[in-house]
Amino acid sequence: MSIILRFTMWLRRELMRCVGFVLKLLSFNKRCSLPRTLVLIILLSAVSSVIFLYSVMDSSSRVPRANPPVPHIRCQRDPMAAERPIIGSGKRSGEQRLRIAHRALLISESLNSRGGQKIRYFLSSLRIDVKVEVKTKTLPTLANRKSGRFAVIIFENYNSYLDLDNWNRQLIDKYCHDYGVGIIGFVKPPDDSATSFSHFESYFMTFQYNLKLEDYKLRPDSDIWRVTKPGEIWKGPLPSTWTVFHSNHSTYQSLAFSKLSSSFLEFDTGEVLDSSFKYVTAVYDQGQIDGIPKILLGCDLNFWLHSMIVMDALSYLSFGKLELTLDRFIQVDVDDIFVGKVGIRMKTPDVQALLETQQRLQREVEGFRFNLGFSGGFFLSGDDEEDKGDRELLENRNSFRWFSHMFRHEQPHKFDPAYVEHSMMLNKKFAEDHDIQVYGMYAVAPHHSGVFPVYEPLYTSWKSVWGVMVTSTEEYPKLLPSWKRHGFIHKGIMVLPRQTCGLFTTTVFSSDFRGGLTGLDASIQGGEIFQTILTTPMSIFMTHLSNYGNDRLALYMMESVVEFLKCWTNLRLLSLPPLEMGFKYFELYPQDKDPLWTNPCDYSRHLSIWPANRTCDRLPQFLIVGPQKTGTTALYSFLSQHPSIVSNHKSRKTFEEIQFFNTDNYYSGLDWYMASFPSPEKPNMTLLFEKSANYFENEIVPKRVAALLPRAKIIVLVMNPAKRAYSWYQHQRNHKDPTAMNYTFHEVVTANDMSPPKLRTLRSRCLLPGLYAQHLIRWLDFFPPNQIHIVHSDELRNDPINVMHYLQKFLHVHPYMDYSQYLRYDPVKGFFCQVISDKQNKCLGKSKGHTYPPMGPEAEQHLRHFYRKHNMNLSKLLASFNTAVPQWLQTELKEAVLLKN
Ligand SMILES: Nc1ncnc2c1ncn2[C@@H]1O[C@H](COP(=O)(O)OS(=O)(=O)O)[C@@H](OP(=O)(O)O)[C@H]1O
Numbered sequence: 001m002s003i004i005l006r007f008t009m010w011l012r013r014e015l016m017r018c019v020g021f022v023l024k025l026l027s028f029n030k031r032c033s034l035p036r037t038l039v040l041i042i043l044l045s046a047v048s049s050v051i052f053l054y055s056v057m058d059s060s061s062r063v064p065r066a067n068p069p070v071p072h073i074r075c076q077r078d079p080m081a082a083e084r085p086i087i088g089s090g091k092r093s094g095e096q097r098l099r100i101a102h103r104a105l106l107i108s109e110s111l112n113s114r115g116g117q118k119i120r121y122f123l124s125s126l127r128i129d130v131k132v133e134v135k136t137k138t139l140p141t142l143a144n145r146k147s148g149r150f151a152v153i154i155f156e157n158y159n160s161y162l163d164l165d166n167w168n169r170q171l172i173d174k175y176c177h178d179y180g181v182g183i184i185g186f187v188k189p190p191d192d193s194a195t196s197f198s199h200f201e202s203y204f205m206t207f208q209y210n211l212k213l214e215d216y217k218l219r220p221d222s223d224i225w226r227v228t229k230p231g232e233i234w235k236g237p238l239p240s241t242w243t244v245f246h247s248n249h250s251t252y253q254s255l256a257f258s259k260l261s262s263s264f265l266e267f268d269t270g271e272v273l274d275s276s277f278k279y280v281t282a283v284y285d286q287g288q289i290d291g292i293p294k295i296l297l298g299c300d301l302n303f304w305l306h307s308m309i310v311m312d313a314l315s316y317l318s319f320g321k322l323e324l325t326l327d328r329f330i331q332v333d334v335d336d337i338f339v340g341k342v343g344i345r346m347k348t349p350d351v352q353a354l355l356e357t358q359q360r361l362q363r364e365v366e367g368f369r370f371n372l373g374f375s376g377g378f379f380l381s382g383d384d385e386e387d388k389g390d391r392e393l394l395e396n397r398n399s400f401r402w403f404s405h406m407f408r409h410e411q412p413h414k415f416d417p418a419y420v421e422h423s424m425m426l427n428k429k430f431a432e433d434h435d436i437q438v439y440g441m442y443a444v445a446p447h448h449s450g451v452f453p454v455y456e457p458l459y460t461s462w463k464s465v466w467g468v469m470v471t472s473t474e475e476y477p478k479l480l481p482s483w484k485r486h487g488f489i490h491k492g493i494m495v496l497p498r499q500t501c502g503l504f505t506t507t508v509f510s511s512d513f514r515g516g517l518t519g520l521d522a523s524i525q526g527g528e529i530f531q532t533i534l535t536t537p538m539s540i541f542m543t544h545l546s547n548y549g550n551d552r553l554a555l556y557m558m559e560s561v562v563e564f565l566k567c568w569t570n571l572r573l574l575s576l577p578p579l580e581m582g583f584k585y586f587e588l589y590p591q592d593k594d595p596l597w598t599n600p601c602d603y604s605r606h607l608s609i610w611p612a613n614r615t616c617d618r619l620p621q622f623l624i625v626g627p628q629k630t631g632t633t634a635l636y637s638f639l640s641q642h643p644s645i646v647s648n649h650k651s652r653k654t655f656e657e658i659q660f661f662n663t664d665n666y667y668s669g670l671d672w673y674m675a676s677f678p679s680p681e682k683p684n685m686t687l688l689f690e691k692s693a694n695y696f697e698n699e700i701v702p703k704r705v706a707a708l709l710p711r712a713k714i715i716v717l718v719m720n721p722a723k724r725a726y727s728w729y730q731h732q733r734n735h736k737d738p739t740a741m742n743y744t745f746h747e748v749v750t751a752n753d754m755s756p757p758k759l760r761t762l763r764s765r766c767l768l769p770g771l772y773a774q775h776l777i778r779w780l781d782f783f784p785p786n787q788i789h790i791v792h793s794d795e796l797r798n799d800p801i802n803v804m805h806y807l808q809k810f811l812h813v814h815p816y817m818d819y820s821q822y823l824r825y826d827p828v829k830g831f832f833c834q835v836i837s838d839k840q841n842k843c844l845g846k847s848k849g850h851t852y853p854p855m856g857p858e859a860e861q862h863l864r865h866f867y868r869k870h871n872m873n874l875s876k877l878l879a880s881f882n883t884a885v886p887q888w889l890q891t892e893l894k895e896a897v898l899l900k901n
Pocket of ligand 1: 627628629630631632633634693727728730731796797831832833844847848849850
């Protein structure tokens with residue numbers, strides 16, 4: 001139906017265009033009146049017949065408007081349930097919680113097993129850190145000194161726990177005893193025979209496998225239930241095949257029950273139909289037999305109720321360590337309330353339905369209000385009925401919360417800053433003219449444009465026109481997978497993650513939804529939208545004008561899912577104005593505040609909402625990351641001599657260093673970083689680079705670099721760390737650092753916890769960059785070894801021509817440059833310098849390679865000891881970089897061996 005409607009509208013539009021076009025033609029051809037009259041007659045008769053056709057279709061075959069589905073979910077609302085206290089982990093929480101990390105260990109069947117992946121994604125959506133280990137591999141370290149590394153151990157297949165070899169079994173059991181940690185296991189059949197059983201004598205338990213079941217209910221009185229609210233019965237066949245549990249031992253508390261599927265009975269077993277819930281599908285082993293609490297489930301996470309049971313099991317078995325709040329904040333944005341084609345916009349009854357649903361939702365979701373986004377340019381752009389709908393919205397303007405878009409719903413990234421601001425001002429004027437009280441602290445950009453990847457003028461205009469403090473998007477860090485979406489803060493504006501509810505501008509009627517109304521019901525009843533709210537403390541849903549007229553699917557969906565959540569969960573549904581939502585979000589996830597910039601050119605969706613004049617050609621292909629005092633400036637200047645290698649613009653404050661990834665410059669954003677580089681004339685032939693010598697030891701830098709420049713090559717310089725520390729100390733004295741001036745080098749490196757804070761800080765800054773192995777390992781978490789090149793500083797100082805030879809090979813730079821022609825030893829400077837002419841060299845400034853007294857033997861001895869272990873680790877690590885062990889390290893190693901003997 002909707003296709004016919006759309007086709008008719010298209011035809012009408014096209015005809016109007018043709019009329020305009022022909023009239024234009026005719027007006028130019030004034031001398032030829034006969035053909036003009038003829039064409040006019042033909043045209044008018046064509047138009048009138050099409051209009052006739054359209055009017056017939058309009059009255060007879062257009063989709064009837066008011067037939068929206070009515071929410072039908074009603075729950076038992078067991079009166080006892082309200083009385084029952086939610087216990088969950090509360091009873092068991094205590095000191096033990098402090099001894100375990102916020103992480104789960106998952107033993108999976110294989111590297112990419114489906115069940116394992118599903119559990120992993122589920123845990124990640126709950127933001128639970130998970131270590132995945134394949135069952136055949138050796139177990140990871142379970143405890144660090146006195147703290148447990150895992151709060152719960154999960155077996156994708158519980159049989160893998162039962163089949164563990166003695167050694168590993170003892171390790172796991174001991175860990176569980178020592179830390180009070182429990183096990184969650186999914187019990188899977190060893191084969192697919194319909195009558196197979198396993199009996200475990202020592203556990204007083206029998207598993208019966210491969211049953212087809214139907215209907216499902218939960219034990220009403222278990223202490224485990226927290227999110228889960230028992231009392232309802234899930235009707236109908238259950239997915240997949242099941243394992244059920246048989247035992248009379250008091251350690252087992254049955255958690256869930258089901259019936260044998262009637263079809264299965266008839267065809268497979270021939271058993272007499274038993275309609276009672278006698279099949280136990282989930283069980284809590286209280287640990288009376290082996291001291292380890294366990295929760296076992298007879299099927300994987302494919303059954304929707306298992307998500308809730310697993311959430312409660314995680315919380316219960318971890319003393320609340322892996323517990324998620326019961327509060328669920330929900331925000332529904334109608335984006336954009338006036339933007340929609342004629343024929344699918346809201347009419348007066350739709351507005352009434354919106355108001356009524358809002359009132360009902362307010363009873364279930366504390367503080368609920370629909371947020372209406374508006375682009376004034378589209379007000380009254382429907383047919384008569386729809387324009388009445390627009391007016392009805394304004395009549396009821398104070399019942400809703402209004403937020404702003406661009407006036408004409410244009411994507412900001414396509415316009416210059418002045419226009420972006422102008423468009424927002426027009427929308428503001430529209431709001432003033434129509435007496436709309438706008439909630440200016442929240443705004444949304446059409447098609448996410450400009451929010452991420454950030455278009456700075458959007459943020460600037462938002463702040464200056466509206467005082468925006470919070471927005472939302474689906475695009476950070478990427479659209480998919482949706483459970484990875486996070487928030488961030490940029491230039492004081494909180495960007496919240498938006499969730500997907502499956503309704504889009506095109507979802508006008510229930511038949512447009514994937515699977516029709518049945519599909520929508522499935523999403524509500526345990527499916528996608530239910531799971532989203534279940535696992536996400538804060539859900540912001542974007543819906544559209546077309547979901548509120550027509551079949552009013554948004555109203556149906558929201559009311560139904562709220563009712564379903566009330567039936568099956570103890571979740572507290574709440575809503576807040578967007579600003580408070582923002583504060584709440586970053587209170588829950590303070591670690592999200594920092595943005596993580598990614599490369600827009602690596603993702604087509606991002607590229608499509610990034611200004612056309614931006615180019616990724618202004619991002620570096622390699623970085624010199626330090627550490628300080630290892631010869632980074634010399635290397636920087638040698639590389640800059642190459643015709644195809646171009647460095648960043650110099651900074652007034654930090655000279656040749658940009659210091660983007662390790663300082664507040666990072667918060668200036670991607671535009672700022674790209675503006676630090678020249679636009680290369682021949683991007684394909686040019687390698688851009690930057691050197692910032694503090695990148696190496698900074699914890700956050702490798703992650704940030706990998707996010708933005710995943711293919712960048714990384715250059716690290718190493719030298720004897722004791723000498724590096726001494727050079728750094730002398731550098732500080734040269735710059736008249738008061739602490740360095742007040743203390744000897746020996747005093748600095750031997751400072752301890754009792755020393756004055758400034759001295760301790762200087763000591764850390766002096767010594768920590770020299771822990772090379774520790775820092776390199778962090779870089780290796782984000783970059784493969786073949787992307788990292790180690791330069792030995794001594795070689796750079798003594799034989800830079802060779803170093804430059806290997807570096808050119810590593811960087812694949814063209815043309816090859818014979819540096820023997822461009823570098824020459826300067827006897828006055830005592831270093832290699834750039835050749836300017838036959839007689840003239842250009843050396844680095846006074847601060848590089850200046851003279852100072854040699855290091856005292858006491859400090860040298862102290863540092864040798866301090867760095868010994870780290871140097872040994874470095875020697876092992878260097879093997880992965882295919883580089884020789886330098887002379888100084890060989891000497892250190894020999895001494896270490898001598899001391900050992
Ligand atoms: N060709 C050439 N010219 C000058 N200096 C050279 C050269 N090659 C290596 N070096 C050594 O580089 C040391 C300074 O290192 P950095 O440039 O990394 O220092 S900084 O972190 O940027 O301040 C500097 O350390 P100090 O001698 O302690 O000043 C030099 O030893």
